[in-house]
Amino acid sequence: MPTRTVDYSLYLVTSRALLPPGQDYLESLEASLQGGVTLVQVREKDAGTKEFLDIARKSKDLCARYGVPLIVNDRVDIALAIEADGVHVGQEDMPIQIVRSILPPGSIIGVSCNNVEQARQAVESGADYIGIGAIYPTATKELTQPIVTVRGVGAILSQLDGSNVKAVAIGGINSTTVLRVLHGAVSTSCRALDGVAVVSDIVASDRPEEAAGRLMQVLRAFREGTSSRCGLALENRPPTDTRKTLLIDQIASLLETVRSRKPLVHQITNVVAATQSANVTLAWGASPIMATAPEEMPDLANVCDSLLVNIGTLRQTEGMLIAGRRYNATYKPVVFDPVGVGASQYRKGVMNDLLNAWAPTVIKGNAGELAVLAGSDEAKSRGVDSFGAGFKDPASFVRSLARKERCVIALTGPKDYVSDGDVVVELSNGHPLLGEITGSGCIGGSSIAAFCAAASTDPGPVPGRPVCGDMLLATVAAITSLNVAGELAAARADVAGPGSFLPALIDEISLLRPDVLKSRLRLDFI
Numbered sequence: 112m113p114t115r116t117v118d119y120s121l122y123l124v125t126s127r128a129l130l131p132p133g134q135d136y137l138e139s140l141e142a143s144l145q146g147g148v149t150l151v152q153v154r155e156k157d158a159g160t161k162e163f164l165d166i167a168r169k170s171k172d173l174c175a176r177y178g179v180p181l182i183v184n185d186r187v188d189i190a191l192a193i194e195a196d197g198v199h200v201g202q203e204d205m206p207i208q209i210v211r212s213i214l215p216p217g218s219i220i221g222v223s224c225n226n227v228e229q230a231r232q233a234v235e236s237g238a239d240y241i242g243i244g245a246i247y248p249t250a251t252k253e254l255t256q257p258i259v260t261v262r263g264v265g266a267i268l269s270q271l272d273g274s275n276v277k278a279v280a281i282g283g284i285n286s287t288t289v290l291r292v293l294h295g296a297v298s299t300s301c302r303a304l305d306g307v308a309v310v311s312d313i314v315a316s317d318r319p320e321e322a323a324g325r326l327m328q329v330l331r332a333f334r335e336g337t338s339s340r341c342g343l344a345l346e347n348r349p350p351t352d353t354r355k356t357l358l359i360d361q362i363a364s365l366l367e368t369v370r371s372r373k374p375l376v377h378q379i380t381n382v383v384a385a386t387q388s389a390n391v392t393l394a395w396g397a398s399p400i401m402a403t404a405p406e407e408m409p410d411l412a413n414v415c416d417s418l419l420v421n422i423g424t425l426r427q428t429e430g431m432l433i434a435g436r437r438y439n440a441t442y443k444p445v446v447f448d449p450v451g452v453g454a455s456q457y458r459k460g461v462m463n464d465l466l467n468a469w470a471p472t473v474i475k476g477n478a479g480e481l482a483v484l485a486g487s488d489e490a491k492s493r494g495v496d497s498f499g500a501g502f503k504d505p506a507s508f509v510r511s512l513a514r515k516e517r518c519v520i521a522l523t524g525p526k527d528y529v530s531d532g533d534v535v536v537e538l539s540n541g542h543p544l545l546g547e548i549t550g551s552g553c554i555g556g557s558s559i560a561a562f563c564a565a566a567s568t569d570p571g572p573v574p575g576r577p578v579c580g581d582m583l584l585a586t587v588a589a590i591t592s593l594n595v596a597g598e599l600a601a602a603r604a605d606v607a608g609p610g611s612f613l614p615a616l617i618d619e620i621s622l623l624r625p626d627v628l629k630s631r632l633r634l635d636f637i
C-alpha cells in the first residue's frame with residue numbers, strides 16, 4: 112500500500128481539561144481546524160472507554176469534514192472502533208509492531224521519543240512519525256523524562272536520516288517559542304522538524320482559531336524563509352568569479368551604512384571590556400547602550416537595532432535570557448560572544464540555557480570557545496584564551512558548526528573564518544598588537560553587532576526567520592574592517608606598544624575610509 116501523505120505542520124493534541132470555562136469541546140476543535148490545524152490527536156487521560164469512544168467518534172466526524180486526519184492517543188481499540196487514521200503511543204504503551212499488526216494497513220503510527228536511542232528504535236520498528244519531547248517544561252503534563260531542549264532535538268533528528276520517518280516537537284510550544292523551536296531544532300545533515308504538536312496554546316485559548324492561525328503563520332513563513340540550504344544562505348549569492356569583487360564593494364558600502372544609519376547597539380558585555388566596547392561602537396558611527404537589568408529589556412528591544420551578549424564576566428544571566436528572547440521577537444540581530452566558555456561548567460551551562468532560549472544571529476569565538484560549543488576537543492582553552500594548534504580544517508569546522516547552530520559562525524584567530532553554513536570566507540587582515548590588548552575579541556563582538564544592525568532589513572509582517580538581511584556580509588565586514596583599522600593603527604609613528612595602540616585603534620576606526628578599506632582587504636572564499 113502506498114504511504115499516505117500527511118501534513119504534520121500543526122498537530123493539535125486535545126485536552127478537554129484545559130478548555131476555558133464555558134468553552135464547548137467540539138466548538139473549540141472546529142475553531143482550531145478553521146485556524147489551520149493539519150492533524151489532530153484525541154488525548155483523553157481521564158475518560159472511561161465509553162466516553163473516550165464518544166469523544167473520539169465525534170472528533171473524527173468533525174475532522175473528516177475538514178479533510179484532517181485523526182489520531183487516537185494510546186488506545187488501539189478505540190482507534191479501530193472509530194476507524195481513526197492512526198494511533199500515537201508512548202514508550203510504555205503497546206509496541207509499534209503489535210499496533211501495526213492490529214490496525215488496518217496504511218494507518219499512521221506515532222511514538223513519543225525523548226532521546227536518541229528511542230528514536231533509533233522508532234525507526235527500526237517502523238513508526239511513521241516520532242513526537243520529540245518535551246522541548247520545554249510544560250504545565251499540561253507531568254514529565255518523567257528530562258527536557259530535550261531545542262538544541263537536543265538535532266541529535267534525535269539525526270537518527271531519522273535515510274528513513275521516511277517524520278518528526279514533530281512537543282511540550283511548551285506556543286506562538287512565542289515556535290520560531291525558536293523550528294529554527295533551532297536541526298540535525299547536522301540539515302534535517303528539520305516536519306511540524307509541531309501543541310496542546311495548551313490552542314486548547315486553553317479563548318480564541319482557538321486565532322491561536323492556531325498565529326502558529327500556522329509562523330510555520331508557513333518559516334518554510335518560505337528557509338527554502339535555501341539549512342535556511343542560512345540568507346541572500347542570493349553571485350557567481351564565484353565575481354563574488355570576491357562584489358563582497359569587497361559590499362563591505363566598503365556597509366561601513367558607510369553603519370555611519371549613516373547610526374544604529375543603536377545594546378550590549379550586555381563584561382566589565383573588563385565595557386568602556387572600550389562602547390568607544391569602539393561610537394567610533395564606527397553607531398551608538399552603544401550598555402544595559403543589563405532584566406526589567407528594561409522589553410523597552411530596549413523595541414528601540415535598539417541589535418543586541419550583543421558577551422559572557423566574559425557573568426552576572427545578570429536573567430537579563431541575557433530575556434533580552435535575547437525580546438530581540439528575537441522583534442526580529443533584530445543577536446550576536447553571541449561565549450567568552451571563556453571553556454573556563455567553567457557554569458559558563459557552559461549558561462551558554463546552553465541562553466541558546467535554548469533564543470536564536471543567535473552570529474556566534475563569534477576563538478578556537479577554544481567554539482570547540483566547547485561544538486563539543487570538539489580539537490582546540491583547547493586556558494581561561495578566556497585559546498591555545499594549541501587549533502583546527503586542522505577551520506573552514507570545514509565553521510561551515511558545519513554554522514549548519515548545526517543555524518547562524519553565522521565567526522572563528523577568530525591569526526586568520527578569521529566566517530561561514531553561514533554555505534560559503535566560508537577566510538580573512539587575513541590584522542596585526543599582532545590586536546592580540547596584546549585586553550578585550551580585542553570583545554570589541555570584535557561589538558563591531559559585529561553594529562554592522563549586523565546596519566545590514567538588517569525589514570522582516571515584513573510575518574517573518575519566517577529570526578532576522579533578515581545579509582548577516583554573513585555584516586560579520587565579515589565588521590571583523591575585517593576592525594583588522595584593517597588595527598593594521599593602520601599599528602603603523603602609526605605614535606604607537607609604541609599595546610598602551611598607545613588602543614587609542615590609536617579607536618582613532619583609526621573612526622577615520623577609516625571606504626576606499627582605504629577596499630584597497631587593503633585580504634579575503635578569500637573557501
Ligand SMILES: Cc1ncc(COP(=O)(O)OP(=O)(O)O)c(N)n1
Pocket residue numbers: 122124152154184185199200201202204221222223224241242243244252279281308
Ligand atoms: C505528538 C505527541 N507526542 C508525544 C505525546 C506523548 O505521548 P505519551 O508518551 O504516550 O504520553 P501521553 O500523551 O499518553 O501522556 C503525544 N501524546 N503526542
Ligand SMILES: Cc1nc(C(=O)O)sc1CCOP(=O)(O)O
Pocket residue numbers: 124223242243244245246248249250251252281282283284308309310311312
Ligand atoms: C502530551 C505531551 N507529551 C509530551 C511529551 O514530552 O511527550 S509534552 C505534552 C504536553 C504538551 O502540552 P503543551 O503544548 O501545552 O505544552
